[in-house]
Amino acid sequence: MKKYKSWLQVLLLAFIIFLSAFVTDSQWQAAQTAPQDNYVQKVKAKKELVMGTSPDFPPYEFVKNIHGKSTVVGMDIEVGKKIASDLGVKLVVKRMDFDSLLVALETGKVDMVISGMNRTKERAQSVDFSEDYYHTGQDLLIRKADVHRFHNYRSFSGKVIGAQTGSIQYNLIKKQAKKSKIKGMDKDNDLVLGLQTKKVDAVALDKATAKAFVDNTAGLAQIPSGFKVDSAGSAIAFPKGAQSLVQAANKSIDEVHKHNLINKQYLPKVGKYLGSHKSEKASKKANSMWAYKDFFLAGVGYTLMISAISVFFGFLLGLVLALMRLSGNQILDKLASAYVEFVRGTPLMVQLLFIYFGLGLVVNIPALLSGIIAVSLNSAAYVAEVIRSGINSISIGQTEAARSLGMSKRLTMRYVIFPQAMKNIWPALGNEFVSLIKESSIVSVIGVKDLIYQSRLVQADTYRGVMPLVITMILYFVITFSLSRVMKYFERKMAHESK
Template sequence: MKKKLLFMLALVVTLLVGWGATSTTAQAATDNSLARVQKKGTLVMGTSPDYPPYEFQATVHGKSKIVGMDVAVGQKIAKGLGVKLVVKSMSFDSLLVALQTGKVDMVISGMNPTPARKKNVDFTHLYYQGGYSIVVNKSEKGLYKDKDSFKGKTIGAQTGSTMYNESKKQTTDTKVKGMTSVSDLILALQSHKLAGVAMEKPSAQAYVANNKQLAMIPSHFNLSASDTSAAVAFKKGSTSLVTAANKSVDQIRKQDLVNKDYLPAAGKYLKTNTVNTSMWHYWKAFLTGVKYTLIITVCSVFFGFILGVLLSLARMAKGGVIKTALRWLATAYVEFIRGTPMMVQVMFVYFGLGLIVNLPALTSGIIAISLNSGAYIAEYIRGGINSVDDGQTEAARSLGLTNTATLRYVVLPQALKNIWPSLGNEFITLIKDSSIVSIIGVSELIFQSNIVRSDTYRGVAPIAVIMVLYFIMTFTASRILNYFERRMQHD
């Protein structure tokens, strides 16, 4: 099942990349990228804020904020263009897709300008050049010297990163495991699911400095300059925008701003994060996660129910060419939605439809989950309608009720009573499934827990908190649903 999911994700990304690549020549001929950014007055930066000191979350004046040296680079570029910087957070392996589909104007996330990436996006000049290290548990530091010491073991790296690809190429008899979040990799390391985590040296230093249970060893990977350097990525064909950004990047390199200003400033935020790492200190972040989780769930159930009613009626339509066509379309929709993973559907709505309509991440998440829920609710309702005795319909018609009135006042109320437990189960399931939208940067509970883990360098505590919060929400919802179910049984 996991291999199938990864294959479908790769297929969606490939189709989207191919779609964007077909228009590259036309974009190059009519490049208005700089004028477009200056006209709207904002420069949207995509990043994955789980990679200190490049980019990470910090609590500033009581509010969670994305900080780090990459954010400082973004601010420098935006200032040079005379526009305001807007930072958009999402998983690392979604960044280039977001760039190609117009969700962000640029990507700054410690990204290496490899030849493979240059085929699909444009890069600025290098703004930083570092190296790579491997983070291990301090108690096991004596067991490992470099990448060649992990034979028979498992090391981890961020999915889509240079280190993930090179770890697979340059290690022998070593299993390489990829995860989208570095904080997840560190948690896996500390729980001994991994023997080491390969990452850039500044990030490794940040994690080791703030976690006494970790240690750092040299990697000794054979890497080119492009593999150990960071540059800003722009959409292919954005020549004017890249040229303008290069002026700021060249100033950063000439004045050595990364080492003199940006990294020391990031270090101060890292120290601030570890002053108070109690979960209560981050109650606002968890509350925000609960709020968005409930918004997504309630909206998705509401629109999913409406869609489900329409689909179920269409599937049960009989007679006539139009009704037959509707029945086939509804059946095809239900089967297709139920046969594809929700994660793929969320990505397609956000990135795929984003080529046509620029939908916000929250809206995209609600639409995708509503479309998915509607397919399942349609089957519940269809089953409920079929469970109503035919004699009820015949009695209603004998009293002079029309087909529509019979369905509305006789059949559907009884069907709703029969399927109420299934609808309740769908609501409970959606509370938990809403976590999927974290991959596109929606600030629900999973997303917020990743922020807290990145802030505090604590892996287990935030997970324990959100487990309790999910249980409270689902248990409360189930009690409320059971109350109404008992009321229906008494009617």
């Protein structure tokens, strides 16, 4: 038996040697790296490739007002279109903050991330990267008046250097510019505004992005950063294990490099949107706030819609929670109390991110719906306490009188206690509703196009940091002041009826 086994092993070895004589190294490599997943099939089945990006990073991706419509343009968008076209599907661009992109990728909100992202060892532990599609360097953006004072990051000892949170520039400052102070923000536009207002002394940016800001913003200059970078190339991130998509993207990237599409087609196409070629008069007209009125109006519409729906469901759930706490049933009381304490003890942003990303692992909830759910659930906890305190403020004699007249507990609450309680809690409810309108701005972090989100787009498009914020403050004030007047009107009316 052992003899037959030894002969079998010899024959098997001979067969492998025979095959190796006819199969090339590239064929072996292709066989070993053959995709074992169905990501490409899924993309083709839904006929769209969803790309996540943070559109505040010119010339990679930024937003332009094209025929009154908010449109994401940029070099990365063109690369995304190329990959989608080669796959025979439509490209869908989903906007969100930069530090939320990889979370969105891991939770299935997007199929890929193209956002001027550099490949790092830390990121590669969570996602798979394509080949680099663009190589550039790292620069520092400074005020033009300081151009003779600073030469690279070593010149900023004791000074403040700003960078986008979660970016490679942020990590480079932490690791190499240890004598400098670091200031992290979510948006490059905020960092540039901080530079102009002397909150930071420099901003670390990709070389191409720094040039875009210098070309379109007066009083700025760029200098070499001096950072040692292993790879200054931008790559595309895919879900871990999505090798079929990685290989498809690499084929498209090879064509991009082969035909030099970025320099010959993509950047010239993007250049017409950056505005540096325009006359000063044309540039001022294009960047006026009136030209972006549709952006602000769209933001007001989303803000009012989110607030109105959240107020309605927040009030209903708050009423239920308050009645649970007042029911006398220990189980209901403890459940309602636990909910109220938990929601009031955790930040609204964390709740929002959990609903959008955390629950997204189980069910895909759209960003707008996630925002409405988060704001409604958060408001309900505060409304519940307002209603409970209002009901408790009513004298026990009212309940006893109603019950002595033969009214049931439910009817007593409905016709006697609750109407009186509403008069007491109306001012507090008004404050809660006004606060809810302002707090709803948090939904912008997941890409909901509310007023804050639209103001960010205007900042990115016009390179003006302060004026969009002024317009946004005025619009929020008009909304909240109008609501306050309406609440005051009903408060006076209820006070008059009680006399």
